[in-house]
Amino acid sequence: MSDPVHAESEAFHTEDMTISMGPQHPSTHGVLRFIVKTDGEVMREAIPDVGYLHRSIEKIGEKVTWHGYVPYTDRADYLAAMFTNQAFCMAAEKLAGVEVTRRGEFCRVIACELNRIASHLIAVGSFGQDIGAVTPFIHALRERETVNNLMEEICGARLTYNYIRIGGVGYDITPETCGRISEFLDHFELIVDEYNRLLSYNKIFIERLANIAVITREDAFQYNIVGPNLRASGFKWDIRRDIPYSVYPELEFDIPVGTGEKGTLGDCYDRYIVRIREMQESCRILHQCLKMLPKGPAIAKVARKFKPPAGEIYVRVEAPRGDMGFYVVSDGSEYAYRVRIRTGSFTAMSLIDKISRGLMVADLIALIASLDVDAPEIDR
């Protein structure tokens, strides 16, 4: 205590505050929990604590038949259920060597891209809400409601679709629905401009997001960031283009990447604007699909007692939260021997601690929102 410098530092010694953020917190997108250590408003660390929404979806895959598992995959990511459907069905088809009908493939792409728009609308809208602007959130949900209506017309469900089946799709898309989809697209392309005027180019919004929580390309590779979050870091990687599946090679579309237009490459704003642009690209894909939709059956003939030969397979699709992979092992029986799901949000969670150090509490919210993590997809 005789050392005055030491005494002073003792006097100014402050303790970090440990806050449990979640599982009941308005902006952790479901039931996520972060153990946050802060020095006042500045974060020391934010450790994600996952597992509050674990429903053993992977284990259920070993207990129900191949056909019967499709509705369970809906629940793995209920904001983008079409993609989990598709990934699992593709795995089963590849194992059994089932050829999907051409009309079935197009129906799948139409449904998936509509679902991508719906999912990105939630991402963009809830981003706005997490930043404090509630109006864009409600406007985004309003458009999502229209997409849900379309989905209801296509497959009878609004959230967990169970539409894509092994060998094709459950119900054919009628010409009337096609008309409504193109009517929606004409409407929606202009709505995106409205979002841009209301939110994207708002000064406060840009100030909040630009240069915040930068994920460099190296970090993104090391932590296995996928999907729009990876593209926002400037790397042009899209499963639809690079490991093509379904009829995507026949379609023409761009892959929007982050350019750091308002700040640094890979900041929150890039992750936001990439999603806005992806919605526009989805519109382009949908227009082409509606034009190219061939005639024929929507689903191939598949045995009711589906028994793929023994083997293992890993398939990937480009879901709204990035690379969605299904690893399925078959032992030739009625049940899958093993099902494992790889999701984009789960790997994104591991990055949060590294990126969030030194940010403010409000920036952590922006970071979580910009990564578009989704609790059901993390825990499965």
Next chain:
Amino acid sequence: MQAFVDQLIREGYFPGLPKEIIYLGAMLLAALVVLSFFVAPLAGITSWLERRVWARMQSRVGPNRVGPQGILQWLADGIKNLLKEDIIPSAADKWLFVLAPYIVFVGFLATFVVIPFGSQLIVADLNIGIFYLLAVTSLVVVGILMAGWASNNKWSLLGGMRSAAQIVSYEIPAGLAVLTIIFVAGTMSMQGIIKAQGWAPWDWFLFYNPFTFVAFFLYFTAALAEGNRTPFDIPEAESELVAGYVTEYSGMRFLFFFFAEWGNLYVIGAIATTLFLGGWQVPPVTDNPVLIGVLQFMVFFLKAYFWVFVAMWVRGTLPRVRVDQLMSACWKYLVPLSFVSLLGTAAWMVLYPKGNRLASFGMFLMGVAILLLFFKRVNYQIRHSRPEIYWKPYI
């Protein structure tokens, strides 16, 4: 008010009672009347209107069930909150926890003493009126800090600390903007400030010189921040701090905070109206004192309520700023700007001791031009926004 009570005493209405008791009774009665017949409906209806306006901006419907267009929704909410269980967290500091909402509420309610609704309609025309206003509104921060601390919840504490930093910082530009007007008016009495202006817009202090024009916007921005309104609502930022300092409150105690917040919106509008927009001044259209009184009240009320609407509009549009951005906006931009406007006004008064009528008129025209430009923009946005697709139900 005091003159009226004195007159009653002289006419012998209260025989044998000491003067102090009579004054106290009169004060309590006046407070009761003001609270239950003006402030409560005002705050309540503001809450309903905010929800309706906000809902329309978000293409929703909003509360429309209780009473015509849902106008009695605030009564239903109040009754509901009164009937709720009164929860005090076991870890909370009980006394401070109970006391905090009342301090916030008193800080808000005490402002109504000096708000001039008409040339006769004021509870007390204090000679330090505007100074008193700044003082009592600062009481709110004590209550909020108390609530944040007493809740014994980390989110509440963060909210309370944010609020303290924010309100104390934004007092400075708000105070300096007010000081600009005190310079011009030469008085701190609310009635005196209004009487120094005229009914015509070019006689308002808003258009007195370019510096007061800036001071008005400085005041409104700072007042929004002091009132914890979007885009400065960081103390209760629901997406960051759960609910900030009100996280642990429920039922009627919770309501008191929001009662004060919504009522405070009107107070912001009323102060802006008094200082910059000519208050209750009406053109000389009639000699009937009752009619003039009614007209004055209506003019004042509408002017003040317009700014309440603007605050709602802002809330429906803008995202929230971050804490450090909020502070830097205050200290780097608002405080220097308000000093400039203060010194500029002082210089202007040296140059033109009687004011410059031509400049006022020019400022007024500029204001009209800005307003027209603004509405042109709004019109553009409205014309280019698209309504929801509506299809006939499929089944």
